[in-house]
Amino acid sequence: MSKKDKSEHAEKEQIQEEVTTDTAQIEELSIEERLNEDLAKEKDKFMRLFAEFENYKKRTAKERLDLFKTASQDVMLAMLPVLDDFERALTHIEEDKEAEDLRKGVLLIYQKLLKTLEQKGLSAIVVEQGDMFNADDHEAITQIPAPSDDLKGKIIDVVEKGYKLGDKVIRFPKVVIGQ
Template sequence: MSKNKDKQQELDQEQFESAETQTVDASDEKSKASSKKEDHSEEDVQEKLQSELKQEKDKFLRLFAEFENYKRRTAKERIELFSTASEDVMKTLLPVVDDFERALTHLKGAEGADELEKGVDLIYQKLLKTLEQKGLKAIEVASGDVFDADKHEAVTQIPAPSDDMKGKIIDVIEKGYKLGDKIIRFPKVVIGQ
């Protein structure tokens, strides 16, 4: 009986060792598989992080470009605002300039008004210089110039005195003015038909 018991123990021991070896082999295979899975999942995570980083960089670059455009646009608008801030004041002063020109025209023909004409002319020149310093410029238009609808305002059309005056400016009724590069009042003209 003791032989049977010893044999039984040996068999049990062999089975135990065999089971233990199988367990160790199985756990080694599992750890290798899980390690491969971990390697594979680490690569997936790394790729995912790379793609997210690329997307965030793209968003940042777009946002940065938008901000730069915004800065340029607001700077340009600010410069335009400063250059045309006095536009309303200039528009209200233009009739005064026109009145001075009319007064000077009437005084040139009047007798005994030489001193008055000089005084009015001095005031007119001073006003013009002040307005020019603020950016106001008269638009030069002469009789015989070609009519341009973008630069002139046609008040009326009259029959042209000659064929070469058709479509050209015959008379200037009211001067035009620019403030900087912006036209604030178009010259009013009569064109030949």
Template sequence: MSKEEIQNDVENDNIEEQVIENQEISVEEDLQIKLKEEKDKYLRLFAEFENYKKRTSKERVELFKTANQDVMVALLPVLDDFDRAYGEISKTKEKNLLKGVELISNKLKNLLQSKGLEIVEVQAGDTFNADHHEAITQIPAPTPDLKGKIIDVIEKGYKLGEKVIRFPKVVIGQ
């Protein structure tokens, strides 16, 4: 072999090595791109799963609140009846009967309060607010300072947590 042939062979070998190196770099770049794509898919799937867990947890809590709310709303007339019964029995002289009704009423109220039921505090003389009260009727105000204010509370209002489940029913002065 001549010197030129050897040099050509060496150059061909170098060219082949460069082509192989370029192919290896190209394959490595392709793998890097595929790896990035798979990481992106994984992160998106993970984020979607985390959102799913949060959403289902929130829905479960809402379901319990809603179920609890239905029971509470159904028991509100019973609370009203106990208050009316207590008011009438307190007018009699039978203290044992009064004590029995009071014990049962307190037990029911304490149970419902432990489950999140709260009374919406409203008193005669408070300013009427249509967002927080339900006006049953308007009567002429007994005094000028009671115009637009609550004259009487007909039915108590109740909240379950932060949500009002029954607005207080009031009479307002005009």
């Protein structure tokens, strides 16, 4: 081999070594990049799963609290007619002046029952004559001609009180509205 051939051969080997080194470095970089991408994907999956689990915990905790708040709903619904009867009895006893002691006794029992139910989360929905009728909040049982123009579309009379247990309406107020 001539000197020229040897130098060309050495030059080719050197270029081949550089290409091999560059290829190895590129492969190392691409492996590192792929690993970084895989790591980023796994971190993203983990964060999403963690957030989903946290939302699940919050949702079940809220549902559990709501269940405890309204667990006595059936008992409360059963007690509402009794409460209504007490109110009707008090109205009729007030008309009879001779039954003052009876009125005091019934009033005492009524107030005790009402206080006990309120402690358990029951509250009356306040509706008065002249309030605007809203089908989402009231149950209209009938319509009558309005006694005056300003009462058209408004509540004329409350036939039956409405009640809420916590934030949930368990009985809508039954009203008469003006036409």
